[in-house]
Amino acid sequence: MxxxxxxxxxxxxxxxxxxxxxRITAVTSGKxxxxxxxxxxxxxxxxxxxGRRVLVLDADLGLANLDVMLDLAPKITLHDVFTGKxxxxxxxxxxxxxxxxxxxxxxxxxxxxxTPEVRDQLLKVIDTVAPRYDHVILDxxxxxxxxxxxxxxxxxxxxxxxxxxxxxxxxxxxxIKVLAATQSRSLVKVVVNQTRRHGEGxxxxxxxxxxxxxxxxxxxxxxxxxDLMGQVPLDIAVRDSVLRRQLLMEALPGSPAAxxxxxxxxxxxx
Amino acid sequence: xxLDTALQLLRQSGHGxxxxxxxxxxxxxxxxxxxxxxSSRDALTGLANRRSFELALAREIDRVARAGEPALLLxxxxxxxxxxxxxxxxxxxxxxxxxxxxxxLDCVRPMDLVARVGGEEFAIVMxxxxxxxxxxxxxxxxxxIEAMPVSIGLSxxxxxxxxxxxxFAPQWVRSSPALWIERADIQLYRAKAExxxxxxxxxxxxxxxxxxxxxxxxxxxxxxDIE
Numbered sequence: 001m002x003x004x005x006x007x008x009x010x011x012x013x014x015x016x017x018x019x020x021x022x023r024i025t026a027v028t029s030g031k032x033x034x035x036x037x038x039x040x041x042x043x044x045x046x047x048x049x050x051g052r053r054v055l056v057l058d059a060d061l062g063l064a065n066l067d068v069m070l071d072l073a074p075k076i077t078l079h080d081v082f083t084g085k086x087x088x089x090x091x092x093x094x095x096x097x098x099x100x101x102x103x104x105x106x107x108x109x110x111x112x113x114x115t116p117e118v119r120d121q122l123l124k125v126i127d128t129v130a131p132r133y134d135h136v137i138l139d140x141x142x143x144x145x146x147x148x149x150x151x152x153x154x155x156x157x158x159x160x161x162x163x164x165x166x167x168x169x170x171x172x173x174x175x176i177k178v179l180a181a182t183q184s185r186s187l188v189k190v191v192v193n194q195t196r197r198h199g200e201g202x203x204x205x206x207x208x209x210x211x212x213x214x215x216x217x218x219x220x221x222x223x224x225x226x227d228l229m230g231q232v233p234l235d236i237a238v239r240d241s242v243l244r245r246q247l248l249m250e251a252l253p254g255s256p257a258a259x260x261x262x263x264x265x266x267x268x269x270x
Numbered sequence: 271x272x273l274d275t276a277l278q279l280l281r282q283s284g285h286g287x288x289x290x291x292x293x294x295x296x297x298x299x300x301x302x303x304x305x306x307x308x309s310s311r312d313a314l315t316g317l318a319n320r321r322s323f324e325l326a327l328a329r330e331i332d333r334v335a336r337a338g339e340p341a342l343l344l345x346x347x348x349x350x351x352x353x354x355x356x357x358x359x360x361x362x363x364x365x366x367x368x369x370x371x372x373x374x375l376d377c378v379r380p381m382d383l384v385a386r387v388g389g390e391e392f393a394i395v396m397x398x399x400x401x402x403x404x405x406x407x408x409x410x411x412x413x414x415i416e417a418m419p420v421s422i423g424l425s426x427x428x429x430x431x432x433x434x435x436x437x438f439a440p441q442w443v444r445s446s447p448a449l450w451i452e453r454a455d456i457q458l459y460r461a462k463a464e465x466x467x468x469x470x471x472x473x474x475x476x477x478x479x480x481x482x483x484x485x486x487x488x489x490x491x492x493x494x495d496i497e
Binding site (some may be wrong): 153166177181184207208214219 | 335337446448459483484486
């Protein structure tokens with residue numbers, strides 16, 4: 001698997017500076033329906049526009065949404081890779097927006113519980129793709145299942161998508177709490193989606209930080225810090241693009257939401 | 271150069287001298303083995319020391335992350351140990367430490383690691399311990415110590431108790447020994463604060479958001495009317 005022929009052994013001294021291994025970002029949310037996949041794919045497109053090689057991996061095993069969002073009807077999915085029916089190379093699809101996508105497919109329902117097999121397969125897939133990209137985005141499932149927690153644990157950074165609604169904020173907080181309790185993660189990046197006014201993203205993030213400080217950070221040697229990557233305004237263009245099954249970043253790159261996601265991408269690379 | 275010191279240390283710790291012809295490979299190997307064993311144990315109680323405990327913890331985390339077997343870490347502290355030392359003297363304190371150490375060894379499985387990690391602090395790493403058993407095994411340890419009279423001096427017996435805090439390693443997840451210890455310690459402080467001689471395990475439902483948390487999350491925000 002690793003014995004793919006290398007281009008030339010003479011490049012030793014001139015290895016390209018762009019990371020030898022992709023930065024892995026897990027996108028998660030707690031609650032479903034807050035725009036997690038929307039953020040994942042448009043972030044990928046925005047990063048691709050900035051010249052990065054990006055792969056989005058549907059880590060929402062069993063409940064894949066990525067194919068719908070990207071209007072891709074994959075013949076080959078992660079399921080085929082897991083079962084050995086297909087090579088990983090064949091399962092990686094070019095997505096609109098200039099990035100690659102690795103879809104789970106609906107045959108993955110059996111993987112919605114974590115087993116040693118799923119863990120090994122997922123780890124293997126990520127280890128294989130990581131050296132080929134600059135950025136790998138793991139679009140994780142909603143909720144706080146062991147699959148989600150595992151996927152997040154494989155990532156270099158975690159990005160929590162939250163909307164300014166009580167249910168979303170509660171679930172985002174619960175997710176942050178579980179991540180703090182189970183993984184030594186002290187930095188959580190946050191995107192506030194569907195904001196209605198300027199500054200609302202900051203308010204939501206501060207509010208979450210306040211509760212984290214009070215209930216999660218007590219007695220912790222490495223307090224959990226939330227870092228706001230930006231807010232994405234409620235924008236009719238988002239609904240339009242989703243209904244037309246087009247990538248917002250492609251269809252309406254000048255829309256307020258698209259510009260906001262692009263700003264998040266820039267911030268993420270800082 | 272320091273060979274004499276090494277041999278002296280081994281003799282003093284009851285390890286016996288290396289076997290074979292002095293200076294031979296086998297002899298040196300045996301010497302190294304004994305030194306390794308010595309440096310991984312606590313001199314007073316013979317339990318694993320802090321150093322080997324942390325190694326074991328890292329190994330266990332690796333196993334939990336790979337195989338998903340649940341593992342429990344218990345942090346134990348002898349209650350009011352200072353009082354024992356102050357009242358009966360340090361020699362008696364040492365007797366108590368040894369008695370507790372041997373009782374702990376006595377009430378866990380051979381695969382569990384019992385360590386002395388500080389003055390009167392102990393820790394037990396329990397691999398493959400299902401979450402539903404946590405309370406029972408920790409409680410068994412607590413009761414064992416509580417029911418054990420320690421003889422100090424000729425005709426004097428004293429009773430000690432332990433406070434126990436526990437936390438499970440997160441299955442499938444790469445965590446760190448430091449965080450796992452911290453989580454067990456937080457529960458130990460809770461056990462102490464709640465009156466000692468008791469077991470506090472980290473609640474497994476960390477994902478539940480309490481009314482207090484919700485109140486703070488929404489209390490002074492624009493969501494007051496909604497919640």
